[in-house]
Amino acid sequence: MNFCIVILLFLFFSGQSFAEEKAVVNEIYESPFADQAPILDGELSDPAWEKAKWKSLDKLMLGTQPDENDFSARYKVVWTEEHLYLIAEIVDDVLHDSHPNPLEQYWNDDTLEIFLDEDKSGGNHLYNYNAFAYHIALDNQAIDVGPFLTEEDQKAGKSNIKAFPDHVKSIWKRSITEPSKILWEVQITVYQGDNKDVEPSMIKPIKLSKGKEMGLMVAYCDSDYGNAREHFMGDVEIEPINGDKNLGFIDASVFGTVKLVK
Numbered sequence: 220m221n222f223c224i225v226i227l228l229f230l231f232f233s234g235q236s237f238a239e240e241k242a243v244v245n246e247i248y249e250s251p252f253a254d255q256a257p258i259l260d261g262e263l264s265d266p267a268w269e270k271a272k273w274k275s276l277d278k279l280m281l282g283t284q285p286d287e288n289d290f291s292a293r294y295k296v297v298w299t300e301e302h303l304y305l306i307a308e309i310v311d312d313v314l315h316d317s318h319p320n321p322l323e324q325y326w327n328d329d330t331l332e333i334f335l336d337e338d339k340s341g342g343n344h345l346y347n348y349n350a351f352a353y354h355i356a357l358d359n360q361a362i363d364v365g366p367f368l369t370e371e372d373q374k375a376g377k378s379n380i381k382a383f384p385d386h387v388k389s390i391w392k393r394s395i396t397e398p399s400k401i402l403w404e405v406q407i408t409v410y411q412g413d414n415k416d417v418e419p420s421m422i423k424p425i426k427l428s429k430g431k432e433m434g435l436m437v438a439y440c441d442s443d444y445g446n447a448r449e450h451f452m453g454d455v456e457i458e459p460i461n462g463d464k465n466l467g468f469i470d471a472s473v474f475g476t477v478k479l480v481k
């Protein structure tokens with residue numbers, strides 16, 4: 220074997236093991252049980268929210284680092300047997316929706332994005348339902364992309380980008396005293412996360428129970444002007460690949476972990 224090839228192979232494999240060694244370990248978020256389910260009204264008044272800890276969306280995944288008036292946010296999660304509940308407290312100076320079609324460039328408008336991998340399998344979920352990336356838009360609709368279409372479906376003008384009204388319900392409200400601050404309250408019905416090649420209608424909701432762990436990453440696409448987001452901020456420290464941290468929309472392995480506790 221050529222000496223240069225041996226050196227290159229050595230560098231390749233030693234680089235791989237180095238990357239594995241310094242892999243980021245994110246803390247598990249412990250989500251408390253809600254004796255009383257929160258009421259979806261964009262307010263923190265439910266007793267259940269008092270039991271949960273805040274987690275910040277302070278990790279830059281794409282674009283430039285915003286100052287705290289441009290964007291800052293934190294969230295909490297609680298659960299019942301029927302639903303996962305999330306509330307996000309978001310400071311965003313400009314709310315902007317430049318693509319009125321909910322199915323068009325939904326990641327380039329102001330969007331609360333919740334990545335959920337029910338069975339915590341990790342792995343590719345871009346064009347399947349191994350995990351969901353719910354893009355919750357300012358109109359409160361949650362959008363994600365699913366499996367590639369057959370040629371027949373494409374010819375019939377069908378889309379593999381879908382809204383998930385049965386999975387996600389949400390409402391947001393501005394603070395009267397601090398108008399650039401909004402509270403966004405979300406109810407998620409958790410659907411099976413082990414489906415790779417099926418239609419959403421074939422995926423069933425599951426009941427939640429104490430001790431369950433799921434893959435979870437929460438993020439926000441901040442778009443204040445123009446037709447693209449300026450910042451994409453999340454709650455999970457991601458090990459970059461070739462400098463790229465925007466990996467969550469493809470690979471569920473980069474998500475953090477939520478553990479349901481009582």
Ligand SMILES: [Ca+2]
Binds near residue numbers: 257258259263264404
């Ligand atoms: Ca509430």
Ligand SMILES: [Ca+2]
Binds near residue numbers: 290
């Ligand atoms: Ca902003």
Ligand SMILES: [Ca+2]
Binds near residue numbers: 350
């Ligand atoms: Ca999965």
Ligand SMILES: [Ca+2]
Binds near residue numbers: 312
């Ligand atoms: Ca914005």
